[in-house]
Amino acid sequence: MTDVPEINPPNPEAFLKEARTLATHAPLLRAPEKVHSVFLVIIVAACLPLAGGVVLFGWRALWVVFVSVVSCAVIEKIYFRVTHTPALLGRTHAYLTGVLLALTLPPFTPWYVVVLGALFSILVGKAIFGGVGHFLWQPALVGRFAIAVITPILAPMLGTTDVLQPLSWGVLDQQHIVFGDVKEVKTPKDYRGWKLTDAPDGTNGFAMPHPNKVMSKLWLKSDDNFHNFSSIGTVRDDIPNRQCMLFAVLPPVSDMLFGARPGGIGETCSILIIAAGLYLVYRNYVKWQLPVVIILSAAIVVSIAPIRFTGPNGTMETVWFPMFAEGIEIGFTYVLYQLLGCGLLVAAFFMAPEMTTSPVTTGGQVIFGIGCGSIAMLMKLYMDIPIPAYVAVLVMNTFVPTIDSMWQPKVFGQKHFPWLARAKK
Amino acid sequence: MLFQRYGKFTGGIDVPEEKDSTVDKPISIPEATDSLRIPLMPCQTLPSQPTVTVGARIEPHQRIAAAMKDGIDIFAPLGGTVKSIDEKTIELADLTQPKGIPESSIETSWSDLDSVQLYQRLAESHLPTFGARGETMMGWINRAKKSQANTLIINAVECQPYVTADHRLLAEFGSEVITGSAILGKTIGVSKIIVAVDETHTDDYTELLETNAQYDIQCIALPRKYPIGADNILAYVLTRHEVPCGQDPESIGIAMAGPAECFSVYRWVVCGQRLGGRVVTISGMHAERPGNYFVPYGTDIHELMAPAEEPFIIGSPMIGRLCPEGSVVKPSTDAVVAIDPTIVGVPSQCIRCGWCHDHCPARLNVAVLNDHYELSDIAQAEHLGVLSCVECGVCSYICPARLPLAERTRKLKRAIKRRQTSMPLFTPAPKPPESDR
Ligand code: SF4
Numbered sequence: 075m076t077d078v079p080e081i082n083p084p085n086p087e088a089f090l091k092e093a094r095t096l097a098t099h100a101p102l103l104r105a106p107e108k109v110h111s112v113f114l115v116i117i118v119a120a121c122l123p124l125a126g127g128v129v130l131f132g133w134r135a136l137w138v139v140f141v142s143v144v145s146c147a148v149i150e151k152i153y154f155r156v157t158h159t160p161a162l163l164g165r166t167h168a169y170l171t172g173v174l175l176a177l178t179l180p181p182f183t184p185w186y187v188v189v190l191g192a193l194f195s196i197l198v199g200k201a202i203f204g205g206v207g208h209f210l211w212q213p214a215l216v217g218r219f220a221i222a223v224i225t226p227i228l229a230p231m232l233g234t235t236d237v238l239q240p241l242s243w244g245v246l247d248q249q250h251i252v253f254g255d256v257k258e259v260k261t262p263k264d265y266r267g268w269k270l271t272d273a274p275d276g277t278n279g280f281a282m283p284h285p286n287k288v289m290s291k292l293w294l295k296s297d298d299n300f301h302n303f304s305s306i307g308t309v310r311d312d313i314p315n316r317q318c319m320l321f322a323v324l325p326p327v328s329d330m331l332f333g334a335r336p337g338g339i340g341e342t343c344s345i346l347i348i349a350a351g352l353y354l355v356y357r358n359y360v361k362w363q364l365p366v367v368i369i370l371s372a373a374i375v376v377s378i379a380p381i382r383f384t385g386p387n388g389t390m391e392t393v394w395f396p397m398f399a400e401g402i403e404i405g406f407t408y409v410l411y412q413l414l415g416c417g418l419l420v421a422a423f424f425m426a427p428e429m430t431t432s433p434v435t436t437g438g439q440v441i442f443g444i445g446c447g448s449i450a451m452l453m454k455l456y457m458d459i460p461i462p463a464y465v466a467v468l469v470m471n472t473f474v475p476t477i478d479s480m481w482q483p484k485v486f487g488q489k490h491f492p493w494l495a496r497a498k499k
Numbered sequence: 500m501l502f503q504r505y506g507k508f509t510g511g512i513d514v515p516e517e518k519d520s521t522v523d524k525p526i527s528i529p530e531a532t533d534s535l536r537i538p539l540m541p542c543q544t545l546p547s548q549p550t551v552t553v554g555a556r557i558e559p560h561q562r563i564a565a566a567m568k569d570g571i572d573i574f575a576p577l578g579g580t581v582k583s584i585d586e587k588t589i590e591l592a593d594l595t596q597p598k599g600i601p602e603s604s605i606e607t608s609w610s611d612l613d614s615v616q617l618y619q620r621l622a623e624s625h626l627p628t629f630g631a632r633g634e635t636m637m638g639w640i641n642r643a644k645k646s647q648a649n650t651l652i653i654n655a656v657e658c659q660p661y662v663t664a665d666h667r668l669l670a671e672f673g674s675e676v677i678t679g680s681a682i683l684g685k686t687i688g689v690s691k692i693i694v695a696v697d698e699t700h701t702d703d704y705t706e707l708l709e710t711n712a713q714y715d716i717q718c719i720a721l722p723r724k725y726p727i728g729a730d731n732i733l734a735y736v737l738t739r740h741e742v743p744c745g746q747d748p749e750s751i752g753i754a755m756a757g758p759a760e761c762f763s764v765y766r767w768v769v770c771g772q773r774l775g776g777r778v779v780t781i782s783g784m785h786a787e788r789p790g791n792y793f794v795p796y797g798t799d800i801h802e803l804m805a806p807a808e809e810p811f812i813i814g815s816p817m818i819g820r821l822c823p824e825g826s827v828v829k830p831s832t833d834a835v836v837a838i839d840p841t842i843v844g845v846p847s848q849c850i851r852c853g854w855c856h857d858h859c860p861a862r863l864n865v866a867v868l869n870d871h872y873e874l875s876d877i878a879q880a881e882h883l884g885v886l887s888c889v890e891c892g893v894c895s896y897i898c899p900a901r902l903p904l905a906e907r908t909r910k911l912k913r914a915i916k917r918r919q920t921s922m923p924l925f926t927p928a929p930k931p932p933e934s935d936r
Pocket residue numbers: 848849850851852853854855856865866869894897898899900901902904
């Protein structure tokens with residue numbers, strides 16, 4: 075969009091003339107919602123999980139959000155000044171991208187990493203495609219993906235000179251949770267839930283294993299400690315089952331719901347994400363089918379996908395149907411942890427339904443959602459990817475033009491579905 | 500007898516109704532104007548040939564132009580002197596006072612006439628129809644007879660915002676409208692007549708309900724949801740048969756008429772009166788005298804609306820168009836609305852929100868059609884069923900990018916109909932000045 079004159083333009087006469095040349099045909103009424111207001115409403119909805127993140131993780135989270143939003147806006151402004159690309163929709167969408175990027179970032183991300191993410195979001199995610207309405211991948215996820223790829227490479231080069239020294243890259247690895255203004259952190263062996271455990275003397279927070287880290291790569295053989303429960307010493311004798319051992323190192327389910335767990339700023343508080351998502355569904359900015367299908371397909375995949383991990387006696391054990399292997403209750407808890415533990419809810423309610431990068435028709439969105447949900451869970455279980463849900467959305471975004479051209483609705487008065495067919499030239 | 504409740508369709512929206520200022524205003528007489536410019540082409544037929552000369556004194560309801568081919572004769576709505584004649588209009592000055600809708604006086608008992616006699620009587624009437632399609636009454640009857648329609652639907656739903664002309668006709672002349680529909684039904688030979696009205700206004704239609712029992716006519720109240728009054732959608736809601744892509748309800752044996760046609764048919768067949776005007780709703784926030792008026796054909800719209808300022812919209816804002824200089828009231832002018840079209844805004848690019856598709860009553864994927872429009876890919880647009888579009892304007896209304904989608908689908912339909920596939924459809928709009936808003 076080049077420019078959107080306000081409803082009360084400075085020169086009403088000229089604008090009236092222009093509007094009349096543009097609008098010689100019906101309808102001459104318009105719904106109040108414009109592209110800008112659509113983005114604004116999504117920003118407002120996204121602020122809900124962000125607020126939850128700020129409450130849980132402290133002021134540093136707010137700083138990350140601020141850096142992300144400002145750098146997105148500034149980078150877009152500079153890009154526009156340089157290239158004069160007409161289709162950059164301007165500030166509102168840049169703010170939205172910044173907010174969504176901040177949703178996915180851990181709270182103690184150093185500022186230069188955030189700026190790096192914003193750079194990739196705006197330039198690679200949006201600008202090179204020509205701006206709003208043209209991009210193929212959800213821009214905030216492009217930025218997040220770039221961070222996930224680049225930071226492990228950059229980390230040794232930069233050294234550990236950051237103020238957040240003990241944590242800096244570890245947080246980005248999404249292995250730890252920190253509450254409060256962190257100067258000193260301990261890893262409590264007996265963490266039993268937020269509000270239930272006092273921080274040990276002399277520390278400001280807990281460093282917890284990231285649930286995503288614990289619950290993912292359950293098929294890969296690795297020497298990662300989290301896969302070898304006997305070695306971290308948290309396997310308790312009173313937990314008889316193998317899957318239960320997974321939960322022994324994780325926060326309780328209530329903490330998973332309320333967000334007191336490691337993760338991105340807006341990723342952890344599931345309740346608020348769902349509330350914000352329901353608001354978007356109510357406003358018709360998100361079709362309810364898409365998040366439902368994503369979550370359902372993810373749940374189905376994790377409940378039947380076989381997993382494998384090191385048991386207490388040191389051998390690799392395979393669980394074929396995790397949902398039913400050790401009783402439905404444990405299976406259900408396992409699925410719940412898998413769904414809540416990664417950014418799946420953010421992906422389902424904020425990232426996948428991004429209007430430009432999702433299919434137009436409801437049928438297309440269902441296909442898209444099935445792809446997102448199942449790919450996310452397959453990546454999480456079988457591949458070494460730190461942000462499986464987001465990568466799954468990016469993968470499916472790539473196929474959106476194909477889905478869009480294949481899946482056409484059955485039009486009023488047509489006898490057949492026109493999908494999969496092209497007109498004869 | 501009560502109104503039956505009925506039906507749904509996918510898509511559609513709630514358009515602000517905006518009828519409060521006119522819905523209770525009885526049909527009245529507009530202020531007298533100086534001159535009438537009576538159109539010689541009230542319908543989409545060949546223009547009629549004037550039979551009067553400049554300077555002649557004309558009585559009310561005198562014939563002033565003779566039909567060409569399948570057109571209609573033109574009758575002067577008011578008395579006056581012929582001031583000038585050109586290809587499209589006859590201008591009358593020194594007018595007699597407009598009288599409004601005359602008292603009804605029963606001259607003929609229509610129930611004695613059989614359908615052939617009624618057909619002949621209507622053939623003498625030279626009535627137009629009042630829809631946007633611009634047919635003559637005989638053209639419509641012939642089409643309905645040819646398709647062997649077995650159902651006649653009187654479309655009085657009036658889902659368009661601002662327009663209350665049909666509503667007032669039903670409220671004030673309900674029994675005449677019903678009788679008119681019975682006459683039309685008998686002429687075409689249908690087995691079933693349905694009168695569909697809007698359920699929010701049913702309290703005013705007591706007269707209608709008293710009459711319909713005599714003729715075995717179904718009265719159905721439909722919920723308000725734009726565009727339930729579009730012919731194809733209404734036919735689907737009432738009969739559950741989808742009109743095939745690009746065709747009229749007639750193709751599935753449903754004839755569609757409006758209350759204005761029924762009323763004029765009643766007045767002609769039963770009373771022998773030829774109404775020289777139609778009920779026009781004048782509304783909108785800039786209108787000086789909102790209300791429903793019985794306006795003679797040929798009244799200049801700017802004079803009718805004076806002293807309100809331009810711009811005016813002929814018809815409802817959802818399907819109408821801006822009133823060009825010197826337009827006059829025609830049979831299809833159901834409303835003149837004075838609102839600011841500046842709210843339309845400047846189009847930007849599609850963000851693929853899919854709302855146009857969600858709300859399209861024809862379930863068209865308008866976003867993809869818009870792509871095909873920009874690529875001039877008419878064959879693919881036709882394959883995707885663009886001919887099913889009922890031109891309701893919902894897609895443009897709802898589009899957050901302010902794209903003129905309804906206009907584009909209309910152009911695609913026209914291009915398909917004309918097979919002008921070699922011509923580029925899309926001429927890029929002149930670039931607005933750069934800014935980084
Ligand atoms: S409503 Fe407008 S912006 Fe949304 S998909 Fe349709 S054309 Fe695109």
